[in-house]
Amino acid sequence: MRETFDVCIVGAGPGGLAALSAMTEPYSLDQLSRDQWNRVAHVDLKHRKDRxxxxxxxxxxxxxxSTWHARFKALQIQWLRSPVGAHPDIFDMHSLLAFATRTERCDELLDSGAVNADLRSLPEAGQGLWNLPSNELFEQFCGDLAARLPHSFIHGEVTSVEGDDGDFTVFLKDGQPILAQTVILALGVPGPAAFPGALAPVPEHLMFHSDFECGARLQELSGKKRVLVIGGGLTAVQVAQLALKKDCEVVLLSRRPLTTRHFDIGERWFDRRRANVHHYEFFQKPMEERLEHIKATRGGGSVPPFYMKEIREAEASGRLVCKQGEVQLSHVWAEAVDVLIDGQVNRFDLIVNACGHRADGRHLPLVRELLRTAPTEVVGGFPVLSQDLQWGDFKQLFVVGALASLQVGPDAGNLMGLRRAVQIVANALSLRDVHRQRLRTEAHRGSPASTPDQRALFLGTPTIDAGKVDQADVT
Structure with missing residues (x-):
């Protein structure tokens, strides 16, 4: 008899790890107030060994x-753009900070200056949750988390999901079937690489996308080459910086002036005093307007201030030239390309396209197959899911990550959006009902009064109080 899994998670990126955490943890400290932590959560620890x-x-x-590691290594990225409070451990938002403290690596937390006068009043600002972790710290934390969470890892490419709720068969490319009651798709970037149409005639050996084979061709940036980098977001800037490190002559061309922003969406989406309002406004819009809202919020790419400072310094020293405008192809030679910029012809040995990806989940074979066997509406390349992130008429087939943008918001593909999404899935599956009932009982025993925090707990909704707990003390 084949083993049947309660949950099959497709994808082992940050979204898949967050989903694993949400599926295996009995509850999330993020949804309890500090008072409830002290009076309730730690009481429940004695029950964890029996669960x-x-x-x-x-x-x-x-x-x-693996994909995350390859991309960050190829671009030699030292710091994450997401704050230290954004990570895949759904049990506690403070756990990455606690991991850095416990391993004596707090020097790998960067104060990027994101905490302005308005945000300084938030408790998490004083706790350091707005600092940026190094990529090495983040990856090791994720490795530690994955090692602690109970699961089976199956190497393979999923080609289709068939069956019904509670009785799914997930087929791999080699034909192997996996039986599961619930399936969660955490598939990452939903769409093909975007290329400027004017450069279509340029052969592959003279131009590549920065994300091609997880950045494998970025190794070609060397040896005094004259390089054109196209794009106006953080990845374009990182490619330009990498080319400068390898002693290339670099021109960075964007369609509009580079814009500065700490995160790829505004801080208001992370500020818990205002985030719920923005989410509420987003969910009141019809799907077509949500799509436009996502585009407007993300704004086509931006660059954090500390990256911008380095770019401006390189520009001032003459090592980098930044230009704005549309790229126009002049001539393709055997080993070079002539491009028209500002009315002048510039010759480049190599063009790196860092224009991101075009949102279209139908580019993913598994999504195409699902649309064939279980059709659902697609708006702007994104599938229309239920408010609980369920696909079509299914109740136990879920989608998290950027593919769920229409139901999660502009940050769906970010670590913070992933945290919200997998909490929704865990609640939809009622995985925490027994533990929530236990917490309710302990709350009644602890105090006869009905405080606002208790009411939120009884309703199963998150509160906005926060505190710090060491992961070593609670796992």
């Missing part, structure tokens, strides 16, 4: 965060 977690498998061709 049998769901049987979960994770399916991916590589290992945990």
């Amino acid at each position: 049998i977690p769901p049987k979960v498998c994770v399916v991916d061709p590589g290992g945990w965060l």
